[in-house]
Amino acid sequence: MSVAERLGLKIGSRNIKLPSNGIFGGPQEVTVRPFVTIDEKFIAGIDEYTGEKSIQNLAKNVVTNAPLNIDDLLDADILFITMIAKCLTYSDIVQTQYLCGQCGTANDKTVNLFDFETKLLQDRSFTTILPKSGLEITYEILTIGKKNKIETEMNQKYQLMNKTVDLSELEVRQLASAITGIKKDGEEVEVTLDEKFEVINTLLTKADMEKWADDMMEQDVNPVFDYEDICSNCGTLNKNRLAMTIDFFFTGISKVQSLPLEDF
Numbered sequence: 001m002s003v004a005e006r007l008g009l010k011i012g013s014r015n016i017k018l019p020s021n022g023i024f025g026g027p028q029e030v031t032v033r034p035f036v037t038i039d040e041k042f043i044a045g046i047d048e049y050t051g052e053k054s055i056q057n058l059a060k061n062v063v064t065n066a067p068l069n070i071d072d073l074l075d076a077d078i079l080f081i082t083m084i085a086k087c088l089t090y091s092d093i094v095q096t097q098y099l100c101g102q103c104g105t106a107n108d109k110t111v112n113l114f115d116f117e118t119k120l121l122q123d124r125s126f127t128t129i130l131p132k133s134g135l136e137i138t139y140e141i142l143t144i145g146k147k148n149k150i151e152t153e154m155n156q157k158y159q160l161m162n163k164t165v166d167l168s169e170l171e172v173r174q175l176a177s178a179i180t181g182i183k184k185d186g187e188e189v190e191v192t193l194d195e196k197f198e199v200i201n202t203l204l205t206k207a208d209m210e211k212w213a214d215d216m217m218e219q220d221v222n223p224v225f226d227y228e229d230i231c232s233n234c235g236t237l238n239k240n241r242l243a244m245t246i247d248f249f250f251t252g253i254s255k256v257q258s259l260p261l262e263d264f
């Protein structure tokens with residue numbers, strides 16, 4: 001019997017569905033507990049340089065039903081788990097603010113984060129047809145494990161060259177690794193990873209990249225909260241989105257800006 005059971009303590013945990021939806025072999029659902037003192041001390045020590053890895057470790061600590069293998073998850077899962085832990089610890093009420101699309105008045109809005117549904121990933125891979133090059137690209141959303149693997153490989157390569165990793169090159173390398181297939185005029189073209197890198201760097205136009213980024217955003221499962229609200233000044237109905245980012249974790253329950261839905 002654990003000390004918690006002997007003392008009759010129950011900490012208010014919550015079962016949540018994870019955005020990655022078990023598609024990469026991770027769990028579909030986990031149990032999240034609120035932060036305790038040791039987590040709070042850990043959080044106080046997180047800085048912007050170690051932030052990402054630290055928050056991954058924090059997520060591992062607050063999931064109580066089974067060990068969490070970060071490699072099989074998406075960044076969105078980590079954000080969601082830590083966001084829920086934060087809500088369980090402090091409050092699920094968030095103060096947000098938006099500017100009225102009609103008159104520009106700043107309106108305050110209170111939202112309850114537990115009222116929203118989790119957006120779940122529907123598929124492992126997606127297809128986009130790029131406008132200028134006419135290429136049809138099939139791509140995957142990269143798991144944390146895949147992203148880390150690419151970063152490690154790049155670090156090793158750059159170490160041999162006595163240089164530090166170029167961040168934009170890392171992004172392109174991750175993008176190249178996400179490609180699972182390329183078709184031209186309906187015909188599959190066989191390309192190696194280095195060639196995918198070359199395709200992105202030298203054959204795709206800005207318009208191609210924008211289209212691809214838009215399509216990826218469509219599939220994005222980062223937690224977002226859509227709501228409607230009537231402007232206190234002019235009575236216009238505004239449709240807004242509160243998008244959760246890692247900033248939410250640090251700035252927390254203070255005011256988080258919402259944007260008009262059509263901006264996404």
Ligand SMILES: [Zn+2]
Pocket residue numbers: 100101102103104105231232233234235236
């Ligand atoms: Zn207004």
